Amino acid sequence: MKYTTLPNTDVKVSKICLGTMTWGRQNTEAEGHKQMDYALEQCVNFFDTAELYSVPATPETYGATEKIIGSWFKKTGNRDKVVLASKIAGGGDYTAHIRTGGFNRKNITEAIEGSLKRLQTDYIDLYQLHWPDRGVNCFGVRDYPYKTSTKEAEKHLEILETLNDFVKQGKIKHVGLSNETPWGTMKYLQTAEEHGLPRMVTIQNSYSLIHRGYEVGMSEVSMRENIGLLAYSPLAQGVLTGKYIDGKTPEGARGTLFPRFIARYKNEGSEKAVLEYQKIANKHGLTLTELSLAYINQLPFVTSNIIGATKMSQLKENINSINIELSEDILAEIEEVHKAIPNPAP
Numbered sequence: 001m002k003y004t005t006l007p008n009t010d011v012k013v014s015k016i017c018l019g020t021m022t023w024g025r026q027n028t029e030a031e032g033h034k035q036m037d038y039a040l041e042q043c044v045n046f047f048d049t050a051e052l053y054s055v056p057a058t059p060e061t062y063g064a065t066e067k068i069i070g071s072w073f074k075k076t077g078n079r080d081k082v083v084l085a086s087k088i089a090g091g092g093d094y095t096a097h098i099r100t101g102g103f104n105r106k107n108i109t110e111a112i113e114g115s116l117k118r119l120q121t122d123y124i125d126l127y128q129l130h131w132p133d134r135g136v137n138c139f140g141v142r143d144y145p146y147k148t149s150t151k152e153a154e155k156h157l158e159i160l161e162t163l164n165d166f167v168k169q170g171k172i173k174h175v176g177l178s179n180e181t182p183w184g185t186m187k188y189l190q191t192a193e194e195h196g197l198p199r200m201v202t203i204q205n206s207y208s209l210i211h212r213g214y215e216v217g218m219s220e221v222s223m224r225e226n227i228g229l230l231a232y233s234p235l236a237q238g239v240l241t242g243k244y245i246d247g248k249t250p251e252g253a254r255g256t257l258f259p260r261f262i263a264r265y266k267n268e269g270s271e272k273a274v275l276e277y278q279k280i281a282n283k284h285g286l287t288l289t290e291l292s293l294a295y296i297n298q299l300p301f302v303t304s305n306i307i308g309a310t311k312m313s314q315l316k317e318n319i320n321s322i323n324i325e326l327s328e329d330i331l332a333e334i335e336e337v338h339k340a341i342p343n344p345a346p
Contacts, residue, residue, distance in 0.1 A: 001043035002322055004303055006083075007201045007226045009174055011125065013046040013083050015297055016322050017230060019308035020047060024064025025054035026254065026310045032068040033075070035315055040081060042319050048204070048230065048306050050087035050130055051115050052095060056258055059097040063118050070120035085126035085230075086115050087178060087204075091133045102133040103154055105162045112166055127163065127172040128204055131179035138179040138206070140264035142213075142346035156187055160197040167198050176202035176230070182217040189225055200227055202303055207231035208240055209277055209292050210270050210345040212338065219301045228303025231296050235307075235318075236345060239265040240292040242278050254310070269344030276337040284330055293321035295334060 002015040018039045023032035036047070053065035066086065073079045088111040089095040091102040101107055115124065131138060135149035166172045175198045177185060185203060192199045203222070207214050207229065214229060222229055235241055239262055243250050255262035274288070281291040296305045307318035326334075 017046040017304040017306040019306040021053045048085040066118035087128040087130040090131040128176040156191040178204035204230040208236040222301035236265040237262040242288040265345040273341040294324040
């Protein structure tokens, strides 16, 4: 395994992070435990979850994933071996079954205390805001929705002051963002600096060979402000494994069970790009999965690459991607495809 540190901290994390959002829906508690056992054996020490999980989010499965992680901590006593990240759900209709009112002191307090209880731990190493409490271009929205984004921006100072109270209590160690924009990220960093409050150390945004929008503005923020990317959906919800090529719908696959989650990755441009990346992988004796993950692993602004799997065979291949080095020739071939078909999946 390769390691880095959470920016501006001495917290050592694996470059591969274990994503968990299928546990409690597509994966049972026993399967979740088996994945954590294997990941830790492979020296993956960084796990990411959220109060929202499992996904798709429903009232019945709210908090299910955190409970599975909590039962594993209790069974194994491995809490001190894991750098644990979780998130508070943002606002909107999608999470109205959790709470309303956005990121205020009451809701943040309720979310953190709830997660700690489900996770059966006294602290969370990295606590993240799952998505902005305002209209932004994420989750398949390509451009900033300026015509409809009339909602007032978050109260950044109140949010950071509340998080700071939990840092002082030792219940969270560090804070991060998710699905944020350059403006939102800089606003949090500016507010933290002006008021002596906790600085966001990471940002968890989607990134894959067919969705490299992070490079438009956020990669510069990452490198100049030292806020690391935790890349999620690095395989574009499985599209970059090649299993959906030619309209295939594999039994039990996420895209077959929940087609709306891969819809953003299934347009004509994306399908053309996937075929081109498959050719590169075949040419160099790699799987498309290996090529896709290894590309992200080597990016200078990436702190960790969040992989997820429903099958152990997938998990093993994903984790092993850390051992694959892409040559300059392969990287050049990838860039040629990107130039021809840039960011086809928003």
